Amino acid sequence: MRPVAKLAVGPEDFPFRDHVHGHVDEELAARVAADPGGLPWHAPAS
Numbered sequence: 001m002r003p004v005a006k007l008a009v010g011p012e013d014f015p016f017r018d019h020v021h022g023h024v025d026e027e028l029a030a031r032v033a034a035d036p037g038g039l040p041w042h043a044p045a046s
Contacts, residue, residue: 011017023042031041 021042028041031038035041
């Protein structure tokens, strides 16, 4: 299959990239168990 187009992209093309973060599965499971209605369960940014 041949590409139809080749686009140049950079970090500035993803305005919400600063809002994406990872998590530790065990930590997240503990937060969910402690407060099932507490969405979002990630730690607040400091």
